[in-house]
Structure formats: C-alpha cells, structure tokens
Amino acid sequence: MLIIMQNTASKKYKLVSRQCHPEDTLVKINKNVIFGGKKAIIIAGPCAIESKKQLLDIAKMVKKMGADMLRGGAYKPRTSPYSFQGMGEKALKMMQEVGREAGIPIVSEIISIADMDSFQKYVDMIQIGSRNMHNFDLLQRVATLGKPILLKRGMAATMEEFLLAAEYILNRGNPNVVLCERGIRTFETSSRNTLDLNTLALIQKESHLPIIADPSHSAGRYDLVLPLSRAALAAGASGLIIEVHNNPKEALSDGEQSLNFNTFKSLMQTL
Ligand code: PEP
Ligand code: MN
Numbered sequence: 128m129l130i131i132m133q134n135t136a137s138k139k140y141k142l143v144s145r146q147c148h149p150e151d152t153l154v155k156i157n158k159n160v161i162f163g164g165k166k167a168i169i170i171a172g173p174c175a176i177e178s179k180k181q182l183l184d185i186a187k188m189v190k191k192m193g194a195d196m197l198r199g200g201a202y203k204p205r206t207s208p209y210s211f212q213g214m215g216e217k218a219l220k221m222m223q224e225v226g227r228e229a230g231i232p233i234v235s236e237i238i239s240i241a242d243m244d245s246f247q248k249y250v251d252m253i254q255i256g257s258r259n260m261h262n263f264d265l266l267q268r269v270a271t272l273g274k275p276i277l278l279k280r281g282m283a284a285t286m287e288e289f290l291l292a293a294e295y296i297l298n299r300g301n302p303n304v305v306l307c308e309r310g311i312r313t314f315e316t317s318s319r320n321t322l323d324l325n326t327l328a329l330i331q332k333e334s335h336l337p338i339i340a341d342p343s344h345s346a347g348r349y350d351l352v353l354p355l356s357r358a359a360l361a362a363g364a365s366g367l368i369i370e371v372h373n374n375p376k377e378a379l380s381d382g383e384q385s386l387n388f389n390t391f392k393s394l395m396q397t398l
Contacts, residue, residue, distance in 0.1 A: 140290040142297035148335045154275050154303045156232045156251055160195045162305045163337035168366035170234060171391060172198035174381035175211060176218040179225065184373050186229035188388050193395045196252070197222070197231045198368055202238045203380055204258045211379040216245045223249040234277055240268045247272050257282045257309055260292045270299035279307045279341065286326045290334055306330060306338040307368060310345030319347020319384070322355050324362045331363050339366035343384045349375065352386060353394050360398065369394070
C-alpha cells in the first residue's frame with residue numbers, strides 16, 4: 128500500500144519538529160513566566176540600556192502595566208559603526224540589579240562568545256538576534272550555558288533555516304528555546320520589515336517550540352505596533368516583545384518604533 132507522508136520527506140530538522148515531540152514545549156523563566164502556556168508573555172523595555180535610572184523607570188512602569196519580562200540591549204549590533212553600540216557589561220550588571228529591584232526577569236542580546244560569562248552571571252534569558260541567527264558557533268556555545276534562549280529569525284531566513292538554527296541549540300542539549308518572528312525583508316519598503324504571520328502560524332504546526340512576535344522591529348514605527356500585536360496574538364503567538372522608552376524622541380536606538388508609557392499602557396489595555 129502506498130502511504131502518503133504529507134510534507135515530511137524533505138524535513139531536515141528533527142529535534143524541533145512536532146513529529147519528534149508532539150506536545151507543546153513550555154519554556155519556564157520562573158514560576159509566573161512560562162512561554163507556550165495559556166498566557167501570552169509580554170516582554171517590554173528599551174532597545175538599548177542607556178542608564179540605570181532610565182532602565183529602572185521603564186522596568187517599574189512596564190511591570191505595573193502588565194509586562195512579564197524586561198528587555199534591554201547592552202551590546203547593540205548596529206547597522207552603522209557610528210551608531211550607539213551599547214554600554215556593554217556594565218549595562219548587564221545594571222540590568223540584573225534593576226530586574227531584582229523591580230521584580231521582573233530580564234532578557235538581553237549576546238553578540239559574541241567573548242561575553243558568555245557575563246550573560247551566564249547576569250541574565251535570565253539570552254537573546255540571539257536576527258543578525259546572528261546564522262552564527263552557528265554562537266548558537267552552539269550559548270546553548271551549553273543551559274539558560275533559556277530567545278532566538279530571533281534572521282531577516283532573510285526561510286522557515287527551514289530558522290528551525291535549523293533552533294535545531295543547533297536543541298542538538299547541544301538545550302530544549303529551552305523560544306522562537307521570535309521579527310519581520311523579514313521583502314520588496315516592500317514602506318515599513319522596516321514585513322511581519323510574516325504565515326510563518327508564525329506554520330511554525331506552530333511544524334514545531335513544538337513556542338513562538339512570539341516582535342511587532343517593533345517588524346514595523347519600524349510605533350503606530351503599527353498595536354495592530355501587528357493584535358494580529359500576531361490572533362495568529363497564535365505565545366507572546367510579544369515590544370520596545371518601550373521613557374522618551375522615544377531622545378532614544379539612542381530605535382526611537383521611531385518605541386512606544387512611550389501612555390501608548391504602551393493603552394496597548395496593554397487593548398490586548
Ligand atoms: C533587538 O531586539 O533589539 C534587535 C536588534 O532585534 P533584531 O535582532 O530582531 O533586529
Ligand atoms: Mn531595537
């Protein structure tokens with residue numbers, strides 16, 4: 128008898144696939160913050176950490192408004208070498224203090240294996256950004272730290288490449304991976320990137336890993352963040368990562384797409 132195996136023959140990813148693991152994976156940050164469960168997890172905070180006071184103000188506000196985790200970049204992979212590159216290790220240390228003071232877990236992006244010890248010491252979850260999704264050495268080395276990893280989709284990566292990047296992490300014995308659709312490059316230039324909801328929906332069929340959306344880097348402008356957030360949640364996203372700044376006009380990075388406190392508050396109320 129001919130058995131028709133729909134869409135299975137060519138799959139290169141194994142550990143991340145639903146075939147290998149039919150149940151949803153839950154990625155637990157602490158007892159209240161679990162990706163992949165019933166509650167959508169909201170991560171909010173500035174693109175880049177600019178000072179301890181700024182970060183603490185933002186942390187307290189976003190937590191009050193219902194955010195579950197604080198984001199903030201200490202090492203920024205900027206397009207131009209002349210743009211603000213982040214405050215480095217001292218920002219990570221500050222972030223840990225702020226997270227403890229405000230009672231909110233923290234996530235920050237690693238861009239080099241040279242910084243692994245600091246990330247191990249200071250953060251609750253390690254972000255691997257779009258530009259490093261294909262950095263397989265970084266993926267494998269960070270995987271061995273055993274911390275939960277937020278893996279963002281490369282801006283020109285196919286779904287298969289994205290899942291294979293996650294496969295590198297699981298293959299090193301770390302199953303705690305949260306995927307993030309952050310918009311891809313298309314022919315459309317009227318917004319920064321195009322939020323690929325097709326792939327966000329498809330990945331939920333293909334993989335047991337939770338997937339969240341980043342409406343901020345998809346849109347590149349603050350006034351699209353609410354509709355994209357709603358669309359992503361409606362498509363089944365397990366959460367959102369949103370840039371929020373105390374004064375977006377003066378932000379050292381990604382001010383155009385950052386929400387101020389009022390807009391974030393109304394977004395949280397709407398969601
Ligand atoms: C970020 O989250 O600040 C960031 C740089 O995102 P991405 O890697 O998606 O561009
Ligand atoms: Mn940013």
